[in-house]
Amino acid sequence: MKIEFSKKEIYLKDIKNVEKVIKSGWLTHGVFTKKFEDEFTKFTNSKYCLTVSSCTAGLHLSCIAAGFKKGDEVIVPAMTHVATAHAVELTGAKAIIADVDYISGNLNLENIKKKLTKKTKGIILVHMAGIACKLDDIIKLSKKLKLTLIEDCAHGLGTMYQNKHVGNFGITGCFSFYPTKQITTGEGGAIVTNDIKIYKKIKRIKAFGIDKDIKNRKIPGDYDVKSLGLNYRLTDFQAALGYNQIKNYSRNLFLRKKNAKRYSEKLKKIKFVDFPEFDDSNSYFVFQILSKYRNKIIKKFKKLGIGFSIHYLKSINQMTYYKVKNNIKKYEYKNTNKYSRNVISLPVYPKLKNKEIDFICKSINETINE
Numbered sequence: 001m002k003i004e005f006s007k008k009e010i011y012l013k014d015i016k017n018v019e020k021v022i023k024s025g026w027l028t029h030g031v032f033t034k035k036f037e038d039e040f041t042k043f044t045n046s047k048y049c050l051t052v053s054s055c056t057a058g059l060h061l062s063c064i065a066a067g068f069k070k071g072d073e074v075i076v077p078a079m080t081h082v083a084t085a086h087a088v089e090l091t092g093a094k095a096i097i098a099d100v101d102y103i104s105g106n107l108n109l110e111n112i113k114k115k116l117t118k119k120t121k122g123i124i125l126v127h128m129a130g131i132a133c134k135l136d137d138i139i140k141l142s143k144k145l146k147l148t149l150i151e152d153c154a155h156g157l158g159t160m161y162q163n164k165h166v167g168n169f170g171i172t173g174c175f176s177f178y179p180t181k182q183i184t185t186g187e188g189g190a191i192v193t194n195d196i197k198i199y200k201k202i203k204r205i206k207a208f209g210i211d212k213d214i215k216n217r218k219i220p221g222d223y224d225v226k227s228l229g230l231n232y233r234l235t236d237f238q239a240a241l242g243y244n245q246i247k248n249y250s251r252n253l254f255l256r257k258k259n260a261k262r263y264s265e266k267l268k269k270i271k272f273v274d275f276p277e278f279d280d281s282n283s284y285f286v287f288q289i290l291s292k293y294r295n296k297i298i299k300k301f302k303k304l305g306i307g308f309s310i311h312y313l314k315s316i317n318q319m320t321y322y323k324v325k326n327n328i329k330k331y332e333y334k335n336t337n338k339y340s341r342n343v344i345s346l347p348v349y350p351k352l353k354n355k356e357i358d359f360i361c362k363s364i365n366e367t368i369n370e
């Protein structure tokens, strides 16, 4: 039985939308970009949305909008994609790597507090594998110390915290549409915000610093530039690919949760496998388990053709750039290092069949008991 790690929810009508855009000749900042952004704000219940070329671009723009600069420190979790830390470093500020909670993989108040200094200007939170960070305490601390909070929601499409979609707690929330994510546009991302000033600032920087939308220009080139900017736009055919996926995402999310529930019920009977308890507010980007038998399990998966991933085999504190620059000592990151040794991401996508979940769980059980 071959089981893929990820399967897309892309249908003929999505391909037709892409075709429509390509045939129209209007390939960027067009109709579908607006339609996609509108659907995204609707789904996340945010005021504003801006599509971007990737989540990395979104995080970089957010860090620029936050005003992070040389001499500033921004706390990021050790257990994340390098993009989270890179976004900080690209502004000239320093990414300060903090240890995470062992089971959820998330930053928590205690580990943030250990890294606070007079230079701390912000925190980037990652909702690992779709599990919301414990935001209440972190927001309270940020307010008290006037720290800027940014949410890396690359795994968090559909993740709720106290009935509010993640991404609505920081100055921005940045989402990823990389192919393995819950919805995909190939490469791509979106930023949500509820702050009009941040929205306008990011909108300008995202497109060269230009002060006028294409539809408001009287003649080509009718715009001014008063500040620096980048080109981090998503194409209109990518937005066309994502449009139905976000419009129909509730069904995708429902099926992910159904699959996660089945995993939880089967896996809780297996010794030496840990995972966070089933939670309806988790969006289940993947179903992560932790086991000291990880390497044995993935060897078996490879033999059986079971797709899996590891988020993340090498955490930020183990990456040479950060290890050398921050003079990192291995013992500082006890939880993160254990997590990276033990974690496996199992597939949980809507098209995954019950018998496939059962087969994966059975294989894990047999491998541990071999």
Ligand SMILES: Cc1ncc(COP(=O)(O)O)c(C=O)c1O
Residues within 6 Å of the ligand: 054, 055, 056, 057, 080, 081, 083, 084, 126, 152, 154, 155, 175, 176, 177, 178, 188, 189
């Ligand atoms: C937590 C996290 N942040 C940021 C990113 C970067 O996303 P993108 O590939 O869209 O730039 C990823 C990528 O997978 C991620 O997992």
